[in-house]
Amino acid sequence: MEFIAKTGDLEKLTSACLVVAVGEKGQLSAAATAIDKLAGGLISRVLKAGDIKGKYGQSLMLHGLTGIKAERVLLVGTQQCDKAIKQADFIKVARATAAAIKQAGCKDATLALLGQAVDGADDYWKARQLLQATGESNYQFNQLKSEKGPKTLPLRKVTVLTENRSQTGQAKRAAEHAQAIVSGIHTARDLGNLPGNICTPSYLATRAKNLAKKNPKLSCKVLDEKQMKALGMHSLLSVSAGSAEGAKLITMEYKGGKKGDRPIVLLGKGITFDSGGISLKPGAGMDEMKFDMCGAASVMGAMTTLCEMGLPINVVGMIASAENMPGPSATKPGDVITSMSGKTIEVLNTDAEGRLVLCDALTYAERFKPAAVVDIATLTGACIVALGHHISGLISNNDALADKLTAAGISAADQAWRLPMNDDYQKQLDSNFADIANIGGPGAGTITAGCFLARFAEKFDWAHLDIAGTAWHSGAKKGASGRPVALLSQFLLDSAA
Template identity: 80%
Template sequence: MEFIAKTGELENQPTACLVVAVGEKGELSPAAKRIDQGADGLLASLLKAGDINGKAGQTLMLHRVAGIRAERVLLAGVSQCDTAISQADFIKAARAIATAIKQAGCKDALLALCDQPVVDADNYWKARQLLQAAGEGNYRFDQLKSSKSSKPLPLRKVALLASSRAQATQCSRACSHAQAIVSGIHTARDLGNLPGNFCTPSYLATRARGLAKKHKTLTCKVLDEKQMRELGMHSLLSVSAGSAQGARLITMEYKGGKKADKPIVLLGKGITFDSGGISLKPGAAMDEMKYDMCGAASVLGAMTTLCELGLPLNVVGMIASAENMPGPTATKPGDIVTSMSGKTIEILNTDAEGRLVLCDALTYAERFKPAAVVDIATLTGACIVALGHHISGMISNNDALASKLSSAGKVSADPVWQLPMNADYQKQLDSNFADIANIGGPGAGTITAGCFLARFAEKFDWAHLDIAGTAWVSGANKGATGRPVALLSQFLLDSAP
């Protein structure tokens, strides 16, 4: 899909769908007023009749409107046109627009909404939200259906109509960024939606190698189980012990910055299927445990975006990948393993496996002398209890890093919420028989999981993102969301000199 910014008289713009804003009190945006004048008051009469009430998220598609070259006009409710609306209402409108355009089967669209005032938002932010919503809405996963569509999705181009050259410059920048971010989000969604018999640790390694082959700025290295055993990664290997699929530790080095610049490390949990191991999960909805590698998928997505943008940064994308299965050689509750760091771990629950693969990967990350490490993981069901499905959890040992990630979450509309981490929570991980237990009891499960990881991240600035509630949706619209690719991409954009 192509994103562009353009200027000019909207009446003369040929497009399959021209989108303008309307408000709850019958008000029309400047673009809508121009259309209304050429169509003898059609838009105002529809608002007065109640065909659309202008609430954020409402849409009404019109055909063959007089006075313009557009084939269709989509009226998009934004709650109010004359004063600033909330960012939440603008995002709601953007997503409703994307849905309506997709349902209409439009091959292109022209969005005239950048003049809509939004609280604490500039033209770049508004453009990014409109384009990302359009890009994310134009997604389909039917690769494994026997009757999959042979036709591509119809929407091929989305244009933003700017009212000035200065606004067009900001919109053009948003187009460039949004195009790469949407590409990364689609990559993450595709990987997340693949079932465990397709998306294995070795498959993730193949995808990482393929990305490196495509981009000269990227190299890839993959460690197999023999190499990890030689490094002492017995915590990571304890997770794959019951599976026929071998674990992999994948590193992708992007060298876009100066040689002396310390890299940012993005580390993703890649449990390609999580049965719980000997601590077997309940059968209901266990199929959704194919999504336990969405942290890894988000790293591959963010690295895709990074390569397409060509940012002047050094970044290492890491994936700690294994399949967690019961079997005659599987790790048992009560077993004790020695991590790469030398710390011993009592595994009280084999279903708390994500931290076991990540802790060895965090130790391995020390060799890159990182400026910061951000790990991303569908780590705890407790995070869903705490924050639901709207906001990802965050724990960090560095307030400045946490602030940067929070800010990136706000800009990208992919928010995080920082949770506490102190000595009282660390005590819950005490073990009678090893240096640390892999679970801390029923209370504060998300926090104690973060506290566990923090013990392996003492030599660098570190943040942990728990995306268990945001990486996928269940029910009729079940599927991977691609979060937090947008957040990670914004974090890298903000980190670039």
Template identity: 60%
Template sequence: MEITVKSGGAAKQQTQCLVLFTDAKGELPAFSSVDQETGGLLSALVARGDLKQSAGQTLMVPTVTGIKAERVLLVATGEELKAAAAEKICAGVARALIGARVQEAVIAFDDLELEDRDSTWLLNILSREIVSAGYTFNEFKSKKADKDAAKLEAVTLLQAGRKALEENKVAAAQGVATANGMALARDLGNRPGNACTPKDLTEEAKKLAKGVAKLSVKALGEDEMTKLGMHSFMSVSKGSSEEGQLIIMDYKGGQKGDQPIVLLGKGITFDTGGISLKPGAAMDEMKFDMCGAASVFGTMKTIIELELPINVIGMVAAAENMPAGNASKPGDIVTSMSGQTIEILNTDAEGRLVLCDALTYAERFKPKAVVDIATLTGACIFALGHTISALLSNNDELADSLFSAGNVAGDKAWRLPLDDSYQKQLDSNFADIANIGGRPAGTITAGCFLSRFAKEFPWAHLDVAGTASKSGGDKGATGRPVPLLVQYVLDQVS
């Protein structure tokens, strides 16, 4: 989808759909100027209550006279124009435009002047929401959607003057690129396990690198990982006929010698639980266990599209967790790449087993920071639900940066404690560490486990078990936390 920013008068726009924002009294400038040209039609509709006055509510006026627009979409801003309301408003606009089945639209956004955010923030979010609202996944449908059906292809974001025009163009481009990254993350997450294996993810990385001089890709196979001593990773992968892969996407957009940011994604392309087999109900959703890896792919796509001047390494620890004659058993002990021994008390706590060796491998890049992203614990859903991701870190500055980025992007995370008192839950009678710490504080003890392999650099862990996908009628990958990660990277550039 093409999104452009330009200046001009709203009443003069020739478009299939003109989007205007209105308060309860219909006194916002762009709305009022167009209303005059229509002989007061729009204000009359608002006055009689046709438009519900809460943030994000919309009313399509299919026929208007006196202006060049074919139809007008009225959007209520509510009583308080702050970021939280603006997110609802942007989502409402996006849904209405997609539902209107128009091919192009003009949005006069001047009336959305927020109390706590500037226009660049608004256009970033608005552009992202519009592009994301048009996302569909029908890769495996035998009957595709009607190709001739009207589809939103172009949106013009209109401002009255030229103030901050160039900055607004950049912000809109960032929103589009973020949505494109989310779309890739959703595509990968939504693919079934038989069409998204570890080697398929390696091929996806190569596709990203095609024609991109700043991005190089390599993947370690099981033979190489075994030679490196990554026996924790291999304890998960060995039970599957699909070969595990440690994928490294090295983007060199910054200065030579600048320390890179490492984004590490858990890529369990299907998780049966291994010998600690999961219940059969909803096991199909375990294809979403690679959504952490998918978010790394999505973030790298956005970075490439924006050509950001920064060094970023996207790592993906990809494996399939299956029950087999040679699969790991509860009670097995393995030696990680770091040399620490691990007692595997539950083979369904496999994500941390692949991530810990990948964290050790990341030391060789001398990173500025490492952020791992994983659908790691069901406990995270009990703690934070499906709205906010969990954040744990060994570095306050990094944690604050990620927390702030999440708030700005509307993709929030909440920091949980990483206190030493939780570490004792991981004690083992037979090895250096157990891979689970019991039911209490399961998200925190998972973070504690990973922290033992991340002592050489600033590190943060995002548990996205509750936010990376949805169940039920809306079943599918969400593309989160791509917006948070992109905003974090953008903050490091600026």
């Protein structure tokens, strides 16, 4: 799909679908007013008849309007197109617009919505949200079906129409960034949606190598179990011990900045299937544990976006990948293992495995002398209890880093909420038999998981994103969401700036 920003006359515009805004009390945006005059007042009559009320996200498709070349005109409600609306409401408008375009099967669309004022948002933000929503909506995963139907959806081009040339610069930059971010989100969704018998640790390693082959600024290194054992990564290897699939530690180095600049490290949990190990999960819904590598998928997505944007920054993308199975050699509850850092860990629950792969990867990350490390993981069901499926959890040992990630999430409409971390929670991880236990009891599960990881991140600024509630959807819309690629991409954009 191609994203474009341009200015032009509405009556001369050739498009399969032209989108304009209408308000709740019969108000018309400037673009809608112009179309209304060209079409002999048709839009005004439709509003007066009550066919569309103009509320946020309502839409109505009109066909065959006279006086214009566009095949269709999509009316989208913004409730008050003569006043500024909230950012959250504009995002509703963007997503409703995207859904209506997809349902109509348009081959291209032109969005004349930049005239809508939005609190605290410029034309760049508005254009990016419109294009990103349309791009995300234009996604399908059917490559594993015997009867695939159309290989691709019909939408090929989306244009943001600027009202004047002064808007065009911001809109063009938004189009470039949205194109790259959508590419990253689709990459993450594809990886997340693949089943565990295809998307193994070895498969993730191959995908990372292929990405590096396409990008001269990117290199890839993969450690196998023999190499990890030599480094003392017994915590990570304890997770793959029961599986026939070997664990992999994947490192992608992007060198877009100056040679001496310290890199940002993005570290993703890549448990390609999580049975729970000996602490076996319930059977119902266990198929969704193929999504336990969505942290890794988001790192692959963010690295894809980074390469497409070509940011002047150094970034290391790491993936700690394993399969957690209850085989004859599997780690048992009560086992004590030694991490790469030298700290010993009592494994009280083998289903708390994500932190066991991440802790060794965090120690390995020290060699890059990072400016900051952000790990991303579908880590705890407790995060869903705390924050539901709307907002990701955030824990950090550095206020400035936490603030940057929070701000990036707000800007990207991919929010995270910071949770506390202090010594009172750390005490829950005390063990009678090792330096630390891998779980902290039933209370504050998300926080104690973060506290566990913090013990292995004492040598650098570090943040942890728990995406257990946001990485995928269940039910009729089951599938990976691609989050938090947008947040991570915005964080990298801000860091590069």
